[in-house]
Amino acid sequence: MSENCNQSCSSCSEDCAERKEQKTDFSEKLHEMSSVKKVIGVVSGKGGVGKSLVTSMLAVTMNRMGYHTAILDADVTGPSIPKAFGIKEKAKGSEFGLFPVKTKTGIDIMSVNLLLENDTDPVVWRGPIIAGTVKQFWTDVIWSDVDFMFIDMPPGTGDVPLTVFQSIAVDGLIVVTSPQELVSMIVSKAVKMAEMMNIPIIGLVENMSYFKCPDNGKNYQIFGESHIEEIAEKHNLKVLTKLPIDPKISAACDKGMIELFDGNWFEPVAKILEKMEEN
Numbered sequence: 001m002s003e004n005c006n007q008s009c010s011s012c013s014e015d016c017a018e019r020k021e022q023k024t025d026f027s028e029k030l031h032e033m034s035s036v037k038k039v040i041g042v043v044s045g046k047g048g049v050g051k052s053l054v055t056s057m058l059a060v061t062m063n064r065m066g067y068h069t070a071i072l073d074a075d076v077t078g079p080s081i082p083k084a085f086g087i088k089e090k091a092k093g094s095e096f097g098l099f100p101v102k103t104k105t106g107i108d109i110m111s112v113n114l115l116l117e118n119d120t121d122p123v124v125w126r127g128p129i130i131a132g133t134v135k136q137f138w139t140d141v142i143w144s145d146v147d148f149m150f151i152d153m154p155p156g157t158g159d160v161p162l163t164v165f166q167s168i169a170v171d172g173l174i175v176v177t178s179p180q181e182l183v184s185m186i187v188s189k190a191v192k193m194a195e196m197m198n199i200p201i202i203g204l205v206e207n208m209s210y211f212k213c214p215d216n217g218k219n220y221q222i223f224g225e226s227h228i229e230e231i232a233e234k235h236n237l238k239v240l241t242k243l244p245i246d247p248k249i250s251a252a253c254d255k256g257m258i259e260l261f262d263g264n265w266f267e268p269v270a271k272i273l274e275k276m277e278e279n
């Protein structure tokens with residue numbers, strides 16, 4: 001039995017001898033006209049640590065390397081992906097299904113904000129409706145020839161993330177943390193959740209890790225000393241990259257120009273993802 005066992009056999013995907021109920025298969029089929037090679041979930045322990053920003057920058061990096069890339073924005077109650085890419089138009093559909101909206105550089109995006117009449121309308125829906133929406137982004141959207149799909153995961157471990165993990169075939173998770181949060185606890189939770197769902201963790205991204213002073217070129221750890229390396233070692237995980245606090249990054253996000261970011265922070269991650277794609 002897993003040390004993380006919560007006795008909820010129907011929602012656990014571990015194969016253990018203590019299983020009391022059959023595993024229920026909640027997996028959903030992609031739209032028959034879709035093709036998606038690798039699905040990477042981007043998770044964080046709490047809101048505001050930069051999960052959407054990291055999702056966007058990862059997608060831009062892989063797109064720059066020539067891969068056809070997509071983002072499924074599963075953060076239904078706080079959808080920030082369309083804004084980061086400056087998308088104003090709405091998603092269109094046909095009798096066959098919904099089409100994602102293409103960004104200026106050709107990244108395919110689906111988000112609840114591309115369906116709402118008004119971007120500023122709040123999504124005041126109950127969990128099952130939200131979870132159903134995310135499922136439909138997988139089953140009813142026509143994702144054509146996608147090499148890498150990044151999922152901006154809903155925060156936490158509730159109804160919606162559970163549905164995403166059970167219904168979408170996620171190949172790996174990237175955990176975004178920032179130095180000031182209770183990183184150790186958050187990483188432990190992510191590791192346990194991933195184990196229960198049988199999804200490998202690709203590694204950790206530390207956002208807002210430091211600030212590089214433009215006057216003297218020195219790095220300052222604004223949110224205190226980072227412990228990410230020790231935590232990664234404890235869980236046998238990789239630290240994929242450390243992203244600085246950079247006003248140019250937030251400005252690019254606010255202006256809808258994240259595709260123009262300048263920096264090679266995600267190159268080490270891209271190499272790992274490329275290897276995944278080859279296998």
Ligand SMILES: Nc1ncnc2c1ncn2[C@@H]1O[C@H](COP(=O)(O)OP(=O)(O)OP(=O)(O)O)[C@@H](O)[C@H]1O
Nearest residue numbers: 047048049050051052053078244245246249250253
């Ligand atoms: N490294 C950074 N440098 C500068 N600004 C950043 C950085 N990381 C995030 N931000 C800014 O912080 C804000 C929150 O980021 P983001 O929306 O990606 O967080 P999130 O974890 O997805 O939040 P939520 O969970 O609420 O959706 C954004 O305005 C973003 O531009």
